[in-house]
Amino acid sequence: MSNVGNSPESRDIAYVMHPYTNQEKHKEIGPMIAEKGEGVWITDTNGNKYIEGMAGLWSTSLGFNEQRxxxxxxxxxxxxxxxxxxxxxxxxxxxxxxxxxxxxxxxxxxxxxxxxxxxxxxxxxxxxxxxxxxxxxxxxxxxxxxxxxxxxxxxxxxxxxxxxxxxxxxxxxxxxxxxxxxxxxxxxxxxxxxxxxxxxxxxxxxxxxxxxxxxxxxxxxxxxxxxxxxxxxxxxxxxxxxxxxxxxxxxxxxxxxxxxxxxxxxxxxxxxxxxxxxxxxxxxxxxxxxxxxxxxxxxxxxxxxxxxxxxxxxxxxxxxxxxxxxxxxxxxxxxxxxxxxxxxRDILGHVRSVAHHLQDGLRKFADHPLVGEVRGTGLIAAVELVANKETKENFDPKMAVGPHLVGRAQEHGAILRAMGGDGVAFSPPLIITGEELDMLVERFGKALDDTANWLRETGQWNG
Known part of the structure; x- marks a missing residue:
C-alpha cells in the first residue's frame, strides 16, 4: 500500500472493494466519483453532468436534493x-x-x-x-x-x-x-x-x-x-x-x-x-x-x-x-x-403523465438493426440488443455489447445499466420531466448508433 497515490481515484482502487464490479478491470479504468446531485442529475469530480437514468439503483425516486x-x-x-x-x-x-x-x-x-x-x-x-x-x-x-x-x-x-x-x-x-x-x-x-x-x-x-x-x-x-x-x-x-x-x-x-x-x-x-x-x-x-x-x-x-x-x-x-x-x-x-x-405531490399522477415519453420514445428504436425487443411499463423499461433480429440470437457475452453501449451513453451524459443478455435498463427518478425523458432517450439513441458503428468497424457484426 506504500505506493498508493493521494488522488481519490488511486485511494479508491487501493482501499474500496466494489460490489458488482470486476475488481481487476477496476484497477485499469478506475471509478467515476459522484460528487453532487440535483434533481435527476449527477455531477462527477471532473464536472461532468449526467442524467441518472437508473435513479441510482432503481431507487432514488425523488431525485438527489429533496430538502424535505x-x-x-x-x-x-x-x-x-x-x-x-x-x-x-x-x-x-x-x-x-x-x-x-x-x-x-x-x-x-x-x-x-x-x-x-x-x-x-x-x-x-x-x-x-x-x-x-x-x-x-x-x-x-x-x-x-x-x-x-x-x-x-x-x-x-x-x-x-x-x-x-x-x-x-x-x-x-x-x-x-x-x-x-x-x-x-x-x-x-x-x-x-x-x-x-x-x-x-x-x-x-x-x-x-x-x-x-x-x-x-x-x-x-x-x-x-x-x-x-x-x-x-x-x-x-x-x-x-x-x-x-x-x-x-x-x-x-x-x-x-x-x-x-x-x-x-x-x-x-x-x-x-x-x-x-x-x-x-x-x-x-x-x-x-x-x-x-x-x-x-x-x-x-x-x-x-x-x-x-x-x-x-x-x-x-x-x-x-x-x-x-x-x-x-x-x-x-x-x-x-x-x-x-x-x-x-401526486407522484403517481406525474408518472402516468410522463411515462409515454420513455415508453413511446424507446419503442421508436424497435426497428433498429441492433434492437430485439423494447419492453416496459410506467417508468421502468429495457431495450434488448441482439445479433440477429430474425433469430433473436444473442451476442457472445465476451463481446460485452450491452456494457459497451452503457459506456457510450455515459460519454453522452446518461447513466444506464447493462444486464445479462445485453439488455439495457431504464429506471429514472420518478420526478423526471417529459423534457428530461426525451433527452435521456436521445442520448441512448446516440449510444445505440455508436455501438452499431463500433461493431461494424471492428468486424464483429454486419447488421
Missing amino acids: LVDAATKQMQELPYYHLFAHKTTNPAIELAERLVKMAPVPMAQAFFCNSGSEATDTVVKMVWYYNNAKGRKDKKKIIARTKGYHGVTVAAASMTGLPYNHLDFDLPIANIMHTDCPHYYRFGEEGESEEDFATRMADSLEKKILDEGPETVAAFIAEPVMGAGGVILPPKTYFEKVQAVLKKYDVLFIADEVICGFARTGNIFGSETFDLKPDMMTVAKALSSSYLPISAVIVNEDVASTISTNSGKIGTFGHGYTYSGHPVSAAVAVETLKIYEE
Whole structure:
C-alpha cells in the first residue's frame, strides 16, 4: 500500500472493494466519483453532468436534493438519533410508517416488519415462511420456489432465491430448500406459433408440475417480482399471474410479492401488484420507500401470517429475529416523509403523465438493426440488443455489447445499466420531466448508433 497515490481515484482502487464490479478491470479504468446531485442529475469530480437514468439503483425516486427528506432526517437526529424495537420498545416514526404501509398495501395486510435493505427483507421472508409452517405443525413444508432470472438480493438466502448465475457462482449457492422455475419471458422463451396466453399457461403448468414433483406438502412459498428487474426488466405475459396464483391457491403455497423495485409508483400504480393484479400473502418493499436517502426496508404480512407468528412466539417465548437497526427512527422518519411527498405531490399522477415519453420514445428504436425487443411499463423499461433480429440470437457475452453501449451513453451524459443478455435498463427518478425523458432517450439513441458503428468497424457484426 506504500505506493498508493493521494488522488481519490488511486485511494479508491487501493482501499474500496466494489460490489458488482470486476475488481481487476477496476484497477485499469478506475471509478467515476459522484460528487453532487440535483434533481435527476449527477455531477462527477471532473464536472461532468449526467442524467441518472437508473435513479441510482432503481431507487432514488425523488431525485438527489429533496430538502424535505434532509430536514426530516435532521429533525429526527436532533430528537432521537437511535432507538430499537426489541423487547416491547418502539418509536413514533416506526409506528407511523408501519401504519402507513399496512393501510396503503394493495390487498388486506396486518403488520410490517422493518429491515435495512431489500436483501434483508427477502431473507427475513424465508425465515418467516419456515417459522410460520413450523408453527402450523407442517415441518416438511419448507421449500421456496423462485424464478430463473428473478432477483431477490444477495444475502445467503436471498441470493439463493435470485435466479442469476453470477449470484451463485463460487458462492456455493443456492442453499437447500430453495429452487427455481421457468423465466416467463415470452419474447425469449415463447415457442413458434405459441400465443402469449398459451405461453402463460405453459409456465403455470410447469410450476404446478414442479410442486407435484417436489410434493405439495413440502412446498411452502413462491416469490416473484411483478416486473423482473435486474434479470432484464421482464414483464409478465398476459394471464400469467392469474394462472400462477390459481396454482398456488390449489396447493396452499404462500405467495410473496417482491416489490423492492416495483413499489411506490414505478410501474404506473402504487404497487406492481396492482399493475398485474397480484394478491400476495407477504410483500417486501425497500429502495423508493425512503427514496434511498437512508437504508430501510419492510416485510408486510397478512393477518394469517401475522397471527400465526404471534401465537407461536407466545408458545416458545419470543420471535427470535430482528436487526439492531430495524425501524431505525431516522430512516423511518425519512420514509414517512417520502410517503407524504408521494401523496401530496401526486407522484403517481406525474408518472402516468410522463411515462409515454420513455415508453413511446424507446419503442421508436424497435426497428433498429441492433434492437430485439423494447419492453416496459410506467417508468421502468429495457431495450434488448441482439445479433440477429430474425433469430433473436444473442451476442457472445465476451463481446460485452450491452456494457459497451452503457459506456457510450455515459460519454453522452446518461447513466444506464447493462444486464445479462445485453439488455439495457431504464429506471429514472420518478420526478423526471417529459423534457428530461426525451433527452435521456436521445442520448441512448446516440449510444445505440455508436455501438452499431463500433461493431461494424471492428468486424464483429454486419447488421
